[in-house]
Amino acid sequence: MVTEIQLIGVNKEYKGDGTVTDALKDIHLNFHQQEFTAIVGPSGSGKSTLLNLIGTLDKPSSGKILYNKEEIMNKGANKIADFRFSNIGFIFQQFHLLPTLTALENVLSPLFSRRVSFNKKERAQEVLKRVGLANKMDALPSQLSGGEQQRVAIARAIVHKPSWLLADEPTGNLDTETGKRIYELLKELNEQDGCSVLFVTHDPNLAANANRIITIKDGTVISDECQGGGT
Numbered sequence: 412m413v414t415e416i417q418l419i420g421v422n423k424e425y426k427g428d429g430t431v432t433d434a435l436k437d438i439h440l441n442f443h444q445q446e447f448t449a450i451v452g453p454s455g456s457g458k459s460t461l462l463n464l465i466g467t468l469d470k471p472s473s474g475k476i477l478y479n480k481e482e483i484m485n486k487g488a489n490k491i492a493d494f495r496f497s498n499i500g501f502i503f504q505q506f507h508l509l510p511t512l513t514a515l516e517n518v519l520s521p522l523f524s525r526r527v528s529f530n531k532k533e534r535a536q537e538v539l540k541r542v543g544l545a546n547k548m549d550a551l552p553s554q555l556s557g558g559e560q561q562r563v564a565i566a567r568a569i570v571h572k573p574s575w576l577l578a579d580e581p582t583g584n585l586d587t588e589t590g591k592r593i594y595e596l597l598k599e600l601n602e603q604d605g606c607s608v609l610f611v612t613h614d615p616n617l618a619a620n621a622n623r624i625i626t627i628k629d630g631t632v633i634s635d636e637c638q639g640g641g642t
């Protein structure tokens with residue numbers, strides 16, 4: 412299990428149409444197991460880029476990211492995918508559910524073609540119950556509210572038992588009250604199930620309740636504050 416993630420001198424540039432965007436510049440950060448961290452900053456400051464790099468969805472242009480002191484992105488594509496499957500769950504603002512699959516099938520989808528030590532269907536049912544959707548397993552995404560869809564997406568993100576949950580504006584598409592409940596669920600997964608959580612948010616109230624707040628501006632970390640225990 413990955414207990415520590417270290418970013419050492421990480422840069423990310425995007426090249427295209429003759430322009431180069433320096434999305435992240437010389438980032439040095441350490442993340443530890445069971446932290447509950449908010450990443451904040453203005454639009455375009457590099458928050459999603461940071462999350463994608465930590466989640467092995469993309470490679471730094473230079474610098475290193477170490478997982479328990481090991482570099483993963485220099486391995487082959489299959490090894491990287493296996494690593495991601497074992498360790499990381501993603502949650503997005505837009506939910507990204509497959510519209511023709513039921514809630515249960517959506518939650519099962521990361522397990523297709525994967526060999527696991529548990530019963531897939533039982534595990535999917537268990538995580539749907541865990542997020543409060545025991546009575547919606549057979550519903551299609553179109554039959555669910557935004558908050559319920561995000562719960563399905565969270566169940567899908569944790570079905571393979573990752574130790575790190577990376578959430579890119581998980582409440583960005585939800586009204587304040589629903590967003591708060593989704594936030595509470597992430598907090599519960601952190602405190603009760605031991606998931607490390609890194610989440611990007613524009614909501615200062617949600618960020619204020621995290622244990623650690625990292626502020627990014629123009630691709631650099633301008634502050635990194637730990638606070639005693641959150642709520």
Ligand SMILES: Nc1ncnc2c1ncn2[C@@H]1O[C@H](COP(=O)(O)OP(=O)(O)OP(=O)(O)O)[C@@H](O)[C@H]1O
Nearest residue numbers: 425426427432434453454455456457458459460461
């Ligand atoms: N695939 C890409 N190709 C080119 N430029 C990109 C790409 N992805 C992001 N960028 C640029 O990199 C910078 C950082 O983008 P990023 O999405 O990480 O910011 P963000 O802080 O998450 O923004 P927001 O809060 O608006 O989602 C921006 O200038 C953006 O335009």
